[in-house]
Amino acid sequence: MSSQPLSPNNFSDLFDSVEAFLFDCDGVIWKGDELIQGVPQTLQMLRSKGKKIVFVTNNSWKSRSQYAQKFQSLGISVSQDEIFSSSFAAAMYLKVKDFPSQNKVYVIGGEGILEELRLAGITAFGGPEDANKTIDLKQNCFVEHDKSVGAVVVGIDPNINYYKLQYGTLCIRENPGCLFIATNRDAVGHMTALQEWPGAGCMVAAICGSTQKEPVVVGKPSTFMMEFLLKKFNVSCSKMCMVGDRLDTDILFGQNAGCKTLLVLSGVTTQSDLQDPSNNIQPDYYTNKISDMLDLS
Amino acid sequence: MSSQPLSPNNFSDLFDSVEAFLFDCDGVIWKGDELIQGVPQTLQMLRSKGKKIVFVTNNSWKSRSQYAQKFQSLGISVSQDEIFSSSFAAAMYLKVKDFPSQNKVYVIGGEGILEELRLAGITAFGGPEDANKTIDLKQNCFVEHDKSVGAVVVGIDPNINYYKLQYGTLCIRENPGCLFIATNRDAVGHMTALQEWPGAGCMVAAICGSTQKEPVVVGKPSTFMMEFLLKKFNVSCSKMCMVGDRLDTDILFGQNAGCKTLLVLSGVTTQSDLQDPSNNIQPDYYTNKISDMLDLS
Structure with missing residues (x-):
């Protein structure tokens, strides 16, 4: 209809x-x-x-509390309880699946995902701290990855780089049972007021391309x-x-x-x-x- | 069988x-x-x-002559005529399709693609020259793209970044009839002797994710x-x-x-x-x- x-x-x-x-x-x-x-x-x-x-x-770039602050800064009063972000959804998905406490999560995405994972008691790394890591293939370099990573969460990441792509790919391909979780697969979004930009669907697809696996999507x-x-x-x-x-x-x-x-x-x-x-x-x-x-x- | x-x-x-x-x-x-x-x-x-x-x-990172040099440096004598690289294939594809001489090509990939395109008389830009371009979304920045780009060629690119993803996406989404050409879609490859790394399939999938279009693949x-x-x-x-x-x-x-x-x-x-x-x-x-x-x- x-x-x-x-x-x-x-x-x-x-x-x-x-x-x-x-x-x-x-x-x-x-x-x-x-x-x-x-x-x-x-x-x-x-x-x-x-x-x-x-x-x-x-949009998984922010946590619920960071979204509440954004609303506040725009003059709108919103409680954190009224916000359901895909960063929160990723953390809740791992909680519901009883993600083992000795395992870690590697994040391709923003601080919001890391914050929500930590609030849920899950050890996570990556995200902004890997923003400036570079790879020089001519140096025959080797990326050592953490074998205890049991999930890779991928969201929108304007700081996407080859190091992050390699790290996430290694975890998914080489760590037995490692989960591949996408906050969402939006192709593009208004990351700025002036134009549309590649969304999480871009970073998620990149990892699909290198791992030949499909993610679990927790967002809309x-x-x-x-x-x-x-x-x-x-x-x-x-x-x-x-x-x-x-x-x-x-x-x-x-x-x-x-x-x-x-x-x-x-x-x-x-x-x-x-x-x-x-x-x-x-x-x-x-x-x-x-x-x-x-x-x- | x-x-x-x-x-x-x-x-x-x-x-x-x-x-x-x-x-x-x-x-x-x-x-x-x-x-x-x-x-x-x-x-x-x-x-x-x-x-x-x-x-x-x-592997589209190099042109045919760069591959001939690599063979030479490894002590093997190979003529350029014996080499068929996907960088060359991308250039030949545009020649066969009578790519209009007033149009340009945007490259996500290596110098090899740019060199083969130039040898074929096609104006190309992007690639290594965009390796260090950064995007600060907080500055409400705007990427202006060239409306005369008639094709985006995507290959392996260890210098992949959000600027390149945005530029390629803008050309494919907004320039009428703009071609989307993948040199290849290999998931991973031995970019170094020590381990496998995300291949062109990773960068190509990223652009599929943001444009929701499928490329023409010219390589194997x-x-x-x-x-x-x-x-x-x-x-x-x-x-x-x-x-x-x-x-x-x-x-x-x-x-x-x-x-x-x-x-x-x-x-x-x-x-x-x-x-x-x-x-x-x-x-x-x-x-x-x-x-x-x-x-x-």
Whole structure:
């Protein structure tokens, strides 16, 4: 069924039937470090009408507390409990799988992943500390890897380099049973306000290319995080609405979880992407930006 | 049909029916900068028996003349005409496709690709000159890309970084009709003698991940290079034997082209890889290293 534009005719049906709005962040709340127009007022309106608000972000660069600080710095008050980031999801996945305490995790990605892993009591290394490591093949160099690494977590990493690719590849190829976990596989994202940049899907694919293995994906569109979300909020999935700018992560996640779905065109997806015959992911509704709800409410 | 180990019983059948031996380099002739045992004597024996010798390498880091120099430095005399590298294949692909002279090529890879493109009269940039470019997302930076780039060529690149990934992604996503060419998709290779390292398959997959497009592959197992090889050497494919250490590139290439195939276990493939039930690529013959032919001849 094709999507409906959000309008005065259908908005109250959606609004009245939804108890919790799940928002993606990049392309919905902000682009890079710039807030999208009307966001604070929209969130305020939703809270004033008693709606629960949750932020479900695939961007693993930050931890939940770092995201709460980012919201704060943009003038929006958000509790850490309202944030479900894919960095947190990676840590929760290892907890749920009873990751052995003597094993370590190698991280290709940001400080946020390391922070969430440490909060979960898991020993992790890599990430920013390997940002400046270089490889000179002419020196016949050898990368020695830690045999106790039992999982490699890969997320968005603007400091990607050949050392990290080699280290992660060695762990996955040579450590028996080593897990390969992707925070998400977004192709691109608004890492800055001015343009789109390669997302975690780029780094994850690189490791797929060198290991010839496929990862477990813990972020959207996987519904792994939903279990934790349901534990915090006593709302059934059918009374949730997932709001996002990406069809293949946000909208698919909402559909996989049985939520209502609203696509906003303020991020990576254009109306022509949505209506392209090759697209087979149709949200229930679409609109330009979340603040359109202000005019309709 | 499962492979036969090369033996006194079957060697003369192979040897007598073959006029040209096609050798892969990494893992067959050398590992990193170290020659594999017995290689010079084997090549000398083949030449003395009137066999033609060709080197077909997926490693795009060097140009044909740089490979000829590497052979020379290792004490082996090889003419540039005997070398078919995937860097050369990338340049020939663009020539065959009548790449417009006003368009440029962006390179993620080594100097060898740039050199072959220039020899073919094609304007190219990127590669080593972008090795040290850094991206600071906090500065809200913007990468401006050249709208006249009509092809992005991706090969092995130990200097891979986020700038190159962004530049290549922008060209492929935003320049209408921009080609995406992979020199090859080898997962790993012996970039040094001491261990395996992520190969071009890693960098190519990264760009697939960010662009959600699939490349044209010009190296093995694609038989694109065979057309040029046949032009140089007046030998039918059935009288050629492809000798390589990789099932999914070398042996598949040989089979795709209708050559006989010989797997050597001196590189990335082990005997247990070959005999694993999940492997469905069976060479005609296998042996430990090319110098085993010395004992059998």
